[in-house]
Amino acid sequence: MANFQKLTPRSEDYSKWYNELVVKADLAEQSAVRGCMVIKPYGYAIWETIQAELDKRFKEKGVKNAYFPLLIPKSFLSREAEHVEGFAKECAVVTHHRLMNDPEGKGVVVDPQARLEEELIIRPTSETIIWNTYKNWINSYRDLPILCNQWCNVMRWEMRTRLFLRTAEFLWQEGHTAHATKEEAEDYARQMLDVYADFAEKVMAIPVVKGVKSPNERFAGALNTYCIEAMMQDGKALQAGTSHFLGQNFAKSFDVQFLTNENKFEYVWATSWGVSTRLMGALIMTHSDDNGLVLPPHLAPIQVVIVPIFRKAEQLGELLEKINPIADQLKALGIRVKVDTDDKYTPGYKFADYELKGVPVRLAMGGRDLENGTIEIARRDTQTKETVSIDGIVNTVQALLEEIQTNLLQKALSFRVENTRSVDSYEEFKEEVKKGGFILAHWDGTPETEQRIKEETKATIRCIPLPELKEFQSEPGVCMVTGKPSAGRVVFALSY
RNA sequence: CGGGUAGUAGUUCAGCCCGGUUAGAAUGCCUGCUUUGGGAGCAGGAGGUCGUGAGUUCGAAUCUCGCCUACCCGACCA
Structure with missing residues (x-):
């Protein structure tokens, strides 16, 4: 190895x-x-x-x-006061429109004659x-x-x-x-x-x-x-x-x-x-996990990869007689399929590589399968695989892609639910924030309190959940910091 | 933008402290043989202005300074 x-x-x-x-x-x-x-x-x-x-x-x-346009006249940015305040510190500015040969012979330099009358800003937003x-x-x-x-x-x-x-x-x-x-x-x-x-x-x-x-x-x-x-x-x-x-x-x-x-x-x-x-x-x-990317099928550039396992070219030909019709049927269903006939890498290498790349479903077929009329089907999300009959494999794969799509959402949702909790006291909040996740807490609605929480805990209010999100609604309460009235809990978290 | 760490082969790194032939390893890459059911093996081969610019020195990957880039900690943000 x-x-x-x-x-x-x-x-x-x-x-x-x-x-x-x-x-x-x-x-x-x-x-x-x-x-x-x-x-x-x-x-x-x-x-x-x-x-x-x-x-x-x-x-x-x-x-x-x-x-x-990519470029925005500098004066435009100052037209909306808050807007310029928000973006001014992170703008790239175009000041000249021409280069010239360096008089000292060291490549090119900006031609000082070519200064723009009004600088142009590379759009931070339009x-x-x-x-x-x-x-x-x-x-x-x-x-x-x-x-x-x-x-x-x-x-x-x-x-x-x-x-x-x-x-x-x-x-x-x-x-x-x-x-x-x-x-x-x-x-x-x-x-x-x-x-x-x-x-x-x-x-x-x-x-x-x-x-x-x-x-x-x-x-x-x-x-x-x-x-x-x-x-x-x-x-x-x-x-x-x-x-x-x-x-x-x-x-x-x-x-x-x-x-x-x-x-x-x-x-x-x-x-x-x-x-x-x-x-x-x-x-x-x-x-994604420690083995690499995990892609939801709806986004995967390759949804299904088929890996023939072969020793000689003739054997590959035999395998492809079975594999190609499967690939064609999958493609006819609009599924993005790759048949990997490369003979440079071993199957083991390919398996690891497609896992790293997050391909949702992998099919593998070798000599044993040819004899038995079977195929190996492996799913990326659960890292499980089984050998199944080649009959009905197309429908199985199609259904599995949807199952993986659903499973990924469910898994992510469960994770969020497990890591979302309500907290009432600021002391408890300070401890809980460090553990990560969403914390539902009461806030008095003032920027000052939010700022204080941010400075003391690094947590910010990610959002005030919309009323339609039933699981995020709560009774009115009192702000965990100031004790002032709060209409409902808001979502706090450390963020990217 | 402040504090810290680092930059040597495609990649990961050794060499640097204590300057001295032709700068090494693993992996990857190329060729051939062999192999292929979870990252195969053997043989041969190619590949590096040591991030960059100055400086010190007879001599710099190695010492000094500037700059660039990445990573970590802050401040700022989608």
């Missing part, structure tokens, strides 16, 4: 495990640029599936895709450039609503970065909608949150808590921020998506008014919503 490198176990060092997994499962790697990653083909294939699934759901909500554009698109109530989304990259000059979880440049989608009424905009922001939650649970098998952010955690420039919060295996919370009700803030900053059917001018109501490549991080930290 050769010396192969296993992943650092999660119990030993969770973040080391995460970093190694991302690289070894071939999802992404560091680039030459600080904080910026290269997303490798296998990782990007997962992202493309995420995109495709979300895009389909957006379009069902009437959203159309568009594209706005509200400003989009609202500047919407101004030209909107005259009357008949122009509304505008429901646009763009898939793009953004840049936030983060101090400390981690692959997928927090990179200086990341990929995302940002939806920006314009509405005639407050009610319609609020409702739309809420609906998009449902789209995200449904996607997270059905496709990514990640259970999420839908809620609203406390004022401290709200998006810069928003009146209300809805979010979905997920619990990672180490008990920390990860914000998986946000949907903002922006009120008329951006309309006022960019003077976007429309004429109502009563011939009056009114400011437009806005929403914005987004999810990013951070979802990849959520995916990894929700399902």
Whole structure:
């Protein structure tokens, strides 16, 4: 047996495990640029599936895709006071437009003559450039609503970065909608949150808590921020998506008014919503184990891998006579199948490798199976395998993929339930927070109290759960810190 | 951005303290033979401006300083 490198176990060092997994499962790697990653083909294939699934759901909500510029005039950012306050510290700025040969012969230097009159900001988010554009698109109530989304990259000059979880440049989608009424905009922001939650649970098998952010955690420039919060295996919370009700803030900053059917001018109501490549991080930290990635079938680039076990080329041919029809039938059902006929690696190597890559179902067939009319079927999520008759294998696999999808969600949900608890005293809270998980506690609703809790325990309010989440509702009580009245428990946790 | 650790072959690392031929190992990679039911074996081969720029020195992977990058702890954030 050769010396192969296993992943650092999660119990030993969770973040080391995460970093190694991302690289070894071939999802992404560091680039030459600080904080910026290269997303490798296998990782990007997962992202493309995420995109495709979300895009389909957006379009069902009437959203159309568009594209706005990467660069934003510096002056735009200062139009909305809170917005600039929120992003100013992490912006990359373009100041020149030309290079020249170094007069001293050391490569190229920035041409000082080529300084821009107004600096351009590499978008950290696109509200400003989009609202500047919407101004030209909107005259009357008949122009509304505008429901646009763009898939793009953004840049936030983060101090400390981690692959997928927090990179200086990341990929995302940002939806920006314009509405005639407050009610319609609020409702739309809420609906998009449902789209995200449904996607997270059905496709990514990640259970999420839908809620609203406390004022401290709200998006810069928003009146209300809805979010979905997920619990990672180490008990920390990860914000998986946000949907903002922006009120008329951006309309006022960019003077976007429309004429109502009563011939009056009114400011437009806005929403914005987004999810990013951070979802990849959520995916990894929700399902994967010490043997590598575990992918929910709905997202797996390869859903089923078939490994023939053979000695000679003739034997491979015999095996393929059985395997190819199975692969074809699976493909006909829309299942993504790979038949691995490579003769360079041994079956053992392949098994370990596909486990590292998170392929949900593995079929293996060798000489014994040929004689017996059987096939070995192994599932990634439970690490179990059995030898079954080749008859009906196609239906078995199809059903198993759905079972794995369901099982992953259930497993993640159970984990969250086990690690969610109510706490009433602040002393107890301080102890419980260290153990990780979600803590449901009463809070007086003030930013001061939240800030104090954050400073003393590092825990933040992840969200105030929506009323529809029955298991998160509670009787009114008193704040665990100040003793002042509290309408209901909110979710506290350490977070990414 | 502050404190700490590190950067040598594709990867993981040894060598550095105490400067001195041609910089090593394992693994991976290539070729051939052999093997294939949980990371096979043998033989041969390719692969490194020692992160980068200065400096000290007759001589630097090794000593000094700057810079870059990664990781950990803070502050900041999706």
